[in-house]
Amino acid sequence: MSKGGGIMDLFSKIMGKETSSSKNIAKERLRLVLVHDRSSVSPELLENLKEDILKVISGYMDIDRKGTEVTLNSDEKSVALVASIPVIKINRVASRNAL
Amino acid sequence: MGEVIVITSGKGGVGKTTTTANIGTALASMDQKVVLIDTDIGLRNLDVILGLENRIVYDLVDVTHGNCRLKQALIRDKRFENLTLLPAAQTKDKTSVTPEQMKTLCEQLKQEFDYIIIDCPAGIEQGFRNAIAGADKALVVATPEVASVRDADRIIGLLEAAELRNPRLIINRLRPVMVKQGDMMDINDIIDILAIELLGVVPEDEMILVSTNKGEPVVLDLNSLAGQAYRNIAKRIIGEDVPLITMEAQDSFFEKFKKILGFKR
Numbered sequence: 001m002s003k004g005g006g007i008m009d010l011f012s013k014i015m016g017k018e019t020s021s022s023k024n025i026a027k028e029r030l031r032l033v034l035v036h037d038r039s040s041v042s043p044e045l046l047e048n049l050k051e052d053i054l055k056v057i058s059g060y061m062d063i064d065r066k067g068t069e070v071t072l073n074s075d076e077k078s079v080a081l082v083a084s085i086p087v088i089k090i091n092r093v094a095s096r097n098a099l
Numbered sequence: 100m101g102e103v104i105v106i107t108s109g110k111g112g113v114g115k116t117t118t119t120a121n122i123g124t125a126l127a128s129m130d131q132k133v134v135l136i137d138t139d140i141g142l143r144n145l146d147v148i149l150g151l152e153n154r155i156v157y158d159l160v161d162v163t164h165g166n167c168r169l170k171q172a173l174i175r176d177k178r179f180e181n182l183t184l185l186p187a188a189q190t191k192d193k194t195s196v197t198p199e200q201m202k203t204l205c206e207q208l209k210q211e212f213d214y215i216i217i218d219c220p221a222g223i224e225q226g227f228r229n230a231i232a233g234a235d236k237a238l239v240v241a242t243p244e245v246a247s248v249r250d251a252d253r254i255i256g257l258l259e260a261a262e263l264r265n266p267r268l269i270i271n272r273l274r275p276v277m278v279k280q281g282d283m284m285d286i287n288d289i290i291d292i293l294a295i296e297l298l299g300v301v302p303e304d305e306m307i308l309v310s311t312n313k314g315e316p317v318v319l320d321l322n323s324l325a326g327q328a329y330r331n332i333a334k335r336i337i338g339e340d341v342p343l344i345t346m347e348a349q350d351s352f353f354e355k356f357k358k359i360l361g362f363k364r
């Protein structure tokens with residue numbers, strides 16, 4: 001009888017161990033990695049994009065190049081391009097010399 | 100007019116060649132006229148899985164370069180006379196064949212065969228582009244692992260970009276016991292993530308190793324679970340409506356387990 005109980009324990013372990021499972025970790029990691037893969041943007045591309053954005057904007061205002069950040073923010077369902085560009089001074093008349 | 104089906108995965112070693120050999124053999128056993136093309140130039144394997152390695156004279160590169168006639172390079176299977184293999188070249192590299200040449204070849208083979216099944220090499224380079232060039236349909240093989248599903252997702256994107264829409268998925272090496280324990284992603288997890296149609300699920304099965312040792316595809320073993328899974332996949336390819344065997348697989352694993360523990364059925 002005690003032997004049977006041991007076997008049943010073993011069975012219920014096999015049947016019911018759902019919490020803190022490695023499969024859920026796998027799923028979560030996959031989800032995140034695919035958000036990035038599917039947006040198919042490499043760090044180099046983001047760097048180039050940042051340079052181009054800075055080139056355009058610096059014709060209109062003084063900006064803090066060093067403080068500028070261009071990133072992709074992803075949540076559950078979507079990916080957003082977020083640029084944070086500190087402004088030092090806005091020119092009264094836009095000079096497009098920089099372009 | 101035949102149909103060209105390419106078997107892809109992105110990630111290496113997940114079971115493309117095994118799948119090609121078994122689907123091909125199963126279709127041939129169902130009286131379909133089948134040719135299998137090994138496009139893994141430099142790493143040819145399909146011949147060994149089929150047990151045909153001693154019969155090779157000419158190969159895919161010989162055909163595309165006009166060193167021989169197409170017929171001369173086609174190797175007839177030992178067991179099914181309506182199953183043939185066009186082997187890959189072993190000593191050339193992947194650039195010795197072009198996508199254009201593959202298209203022409205597939206068009207030619209479609210005149211004579213019901214199914215042309217192409218074993219794609221791992222990766223997304225020229226070997227992949229060659230393999231998909233002449234295809235009408237694509238199957239994606241993935242195992243229930245993060246890296247494999249990730250690469251499958253990439254491949255699905257590339258297939259769709261190449262106008263091979265609606266590829267179907269084969270999940271290989273599923274271990275029902277691990278799924279039950281919560282230590283392996285299950286079928287629904289993978290389908291949710293990849294959002295493509297499921298063609299079949301092949302369980303992890305030691306008989307695959309035994310069958311590759313012998314050079315006899317596992318579909319020929321009527322007692323093997325993987326063999327049953329591949330037979331079902333072949334039936335679905337010719338349009339039969341066959342329910343998934345995953346539950347059978349689970350039960351049967353469970354039965355074996357119970358036997359080990361001394362339970363009687």
Ligand SMILES: Nc1ncnc2c1ncn2[C@@H]1O[C@H](COP(=O)(O)OP(=O)(O)OP(=O)(O)O)[C@@H](O)[C@H]1O
Nearest residue numbers: 111112113114115116117221272301302303304307
């Ligand atoms: N369902 C399975 N159960 C057990 N072993 C398997 C199963 N499927 C494949 N294997 C084994 O996995 C290994 C890789 O399989 P296979 O050569 O078919 O993969 P592949 O995708 O063609 O690899 P490559 O990318 O190198 O061409 C082989 O040793 C094969 O026997």
Ligand SMILES: [Mg+2]
Nearest residue numbers: 115116139144
């Ligand atoms: Mg292979």
